[in-house]
Amino acid sequence: MSVPLPFRYRTVEAGVPIRCAVGGEGPPVLLLHGYPQTHVIWHAVAPLLAERFTVVAADLRGYGDSGKPAPTNGDTEYAKRTMAADQVDVMAELGFDRFAVAGHDRGGRVAHRMALDRPDAVRALAVLDIVPTRHAFACADRDFATGYWHWFFLTAGHGIPERMIGADPEFWIRARMTSRHAGGTPFDPAAMAEYVRCFDEASIAASCADYRAAATIDLEHDEADAGRLLEVPVRALWGERSFVGRNYDVLDVWRGYAADVTGRALPSDHYLPEEAPAEVAAELTRFFG
Secondary structure (H helix, E strand, O other), X not given: OOOOOXXXXXXXXXXXXXXXXXXXXXXXXXXXXXXXOOHHHHOOOHHHXXXXXXXXXXXXXXXXXXXXXXXXXXXXXXXXXXXXXXXXXXXXXXXXXXXXXXXXXXXXXXXXXXXXXXXXXXXEEEEEOOOOHHHHHHOOOHHHHHHOHHHHHHOOOOOHHHHHHHOOHHHHHHHHXXXXXXXXXXXXXXXXXXXXXXXXXXXXXXXXXHHHHHOOHHHHHHXXXXXXXXXXXXXXXXXXXXXXHHHOOHHHHHOOOEOOEEEEEEOOOOOHHHHOHHHHHHHHHHHHO
């Protein structure tokens, strides 16, 4: 693979400096990554999409080479509303006032909030291997607590997860990712090395704040929007071997949050853009086209 992507790179001043790669021509598409990755998770998908679209693959605030402000009480710096606003500002700075967005994992949660807050900017939304945060917490059970235990670990206060992860961040990243991979394309060693490079002390602190925000201020925002359906078309994709695929009726869940929902399972576990890149690219090309 090519690290960084074979695109033009820019750092755009939004709420914080946001690092992004831009390539291709055509209608604009924004790609957002999950935890603990960077925009590089799209390394096999983005070049395929760039044959039809102008692709912007961005690092979320707190991740990759984007700005990583130190969390404060309340973790408002990492509310999904704030993270979504960053990316809308990036797209506007690049000349795109309206665009399609695809988000995997944490990026999907940012993209969901973006579509709620800025339906004028988002023309279509693809969410990869998630159900809405509000639903996940409301329906949490023993399987969720054991399968998604990191959600609770990362929200712990008093510097506990930061200190423990910081003792061996490479082990943490490799363990998290390999435990949620089942067949399909193997992780590219260069991509894994990039995730490790970017997971510094500031990113560890920021990503913990991201998860704490999901359990606090994000839920407040989600409760305020309870019952409000997304108006943009939504394409939900998930791994047939993933926790999401095994534990939820994904389309039924999303139809409680959006008026126009389609989707299907792909042959992977959690990391769809890396495990099933050809299938993801084909799905997004059809949906965004």
